[in-house]
Amino acid sequence: MVRPLKWACLIAFTAGTLPFAAQHAGAQDTTSQDEGLPPAGLGSLRQADIAVRMDLGNVQFRIMPLDELILRLLAPDSYSALRSLREASDDEIRQSVERFGVTEPVAFLVTVFGMQDQAVFDPERLVIISRNRLFRPIAILPITPLWNQHRVSQRETAAAIYLFENGIAMLEPFTVESDGVRSDQWERSLRRIERERAKIANRQRKP
Numbered sequence: 001m002v003r004p005l006k007w008a009c010l011i012a013f014t015a016g017t018l019p020f021a022a023q024h025a026g027a028q029d030t031t032s033q034d035e036g037l038p039p040a041g042l043g044s045l046r047q048a049d050i051a052v053r054m055d056l057g058n059v060q061f062r063i064m065p066l067d068e069l070i071l072r073l074l075a076p077d078s079y080s081a082l083r084s085l086r087e088a089s090d091d092e093i094r095q096s097v098e099r100f101g102v103t104e105p106v107a108f109l110v111t112v113f114g115m116q117d118q119a120v121f122d123p124e125r126l127v128i129i130s131r132n133r134l135f136r137p138i139a140i141l142p143i144t145p146l147w148n149q150h151r152v153s154q155r156e157t158a159a160a161i162y163l164f165e166n167g168i169a170m171l172e173p174f175t176v177e178s179d180g181v182r183s184d185q186w187e188r189s190l191r192r193i194e195r196e197r198a199k200i201a202n203r204q205r206k207p
Contacts, residue, residue, distance in 0.1 A: 036069070038200045040083075043073040047082075049192045050074070052176050052185045058119035059112050059152060061126065061178060066107040066161070067170050073196045085109070089141060089161055096139035097163055105138065105163040106170075112159070114152035121150055121158075122179070128164060130174040139163040 050070055054061040065071075066086045071079050086107065097105045108128075112121050128135045139162075142148055146158040168174060173187035 038072050038197065039204070040072050040079060041076050042200045042203060043079060043196060044075050044199075045073045045078075045192060045196050046075065047078050050189050052183050052189070054176060054178060054181055054183045055115075056121070056179055056181055058114075058116050059121045060115055061121075061176075062111040062113070063126075063162075063176050064109045064111075065170060066109055070170060070193065073193060073200070082109070085143075085161075092141050093139075093161070093163060096141060097165075100138050100165065102138060102163075102165050104166050106135075106166060106168045108162045108164070110160055110162050111157060112147075112152055114154050114156040117153045119152050119154070121152070123147070123150065123160065126162065126176070126178040128168055128174055128176055130168040131172070133167065135164045135168055137162045138165055 047064060050064055050073070052061075052063040054063070064082075066082060068083075071082050071086075074082065093105060093107065097103075110123075110126065112123075123140055124137070126137065141161040141163070143159040143161065144157065146152055146156060147160045149158075152158050171190065171193070173184065173190060176183045176186070
């Protein structure tokens with residue numbers, strides 16, 4: 001059974017109203033020496049640059065990875081907001097996947113936007129195809145109360161964190177699919193991601 005997360009954090013970051021300290025926590029954290037990860041606070045990408053959008057007619061899905069490797073390429077405010085969201089959900093994530101024997105799940109923030117009144121969506125039908133392997137969510141953690149209704153009106157938003165077992169290659173093209181609609185938009189996002197990684201690497205090499 002999925003237990004809803006506290007959803008105020010999502011409302012805060014979409015509205016840009018996180019407390020000052022929370023907004024700038026990631027921007028100040030430039031000392032991390034995590035292998036393979038760029039320092040936090042040097043990125044400039046927008047959330048839209050790493051989001052996959054799918055228009056299903058009645059609703060629009062936006063799928064955004066919460067992988068630290070990708071998040072660190074975001075501009076400081078966006079990085080801090082999404083990192084705070086991920087950290088706030090750590091306990092729920094661990095409890096939700098431990099029964100599947102998964103220790104390092106792949107997390108995505110999925111947002112559903114209503115394009116018409118009383119638009120119905122089926123959250124279980126969203127899947128990811130990576131390296132010719134189909135990944136179904138092993139857990140879905142609702143963030144907003146509307147999510148459990150599986151219905152949104154025009155301009156309403158519902159959001160949840162999707163958890164998949166490890167194996168989705170974040171630095172390779174993958175496909176997102178729901179209700180017969182497919183999106184390969186991640187391949188385009190990868191070009192922005194690679195340019196940003198190169199730009200950060202160049203900045204680090206400069207004396």
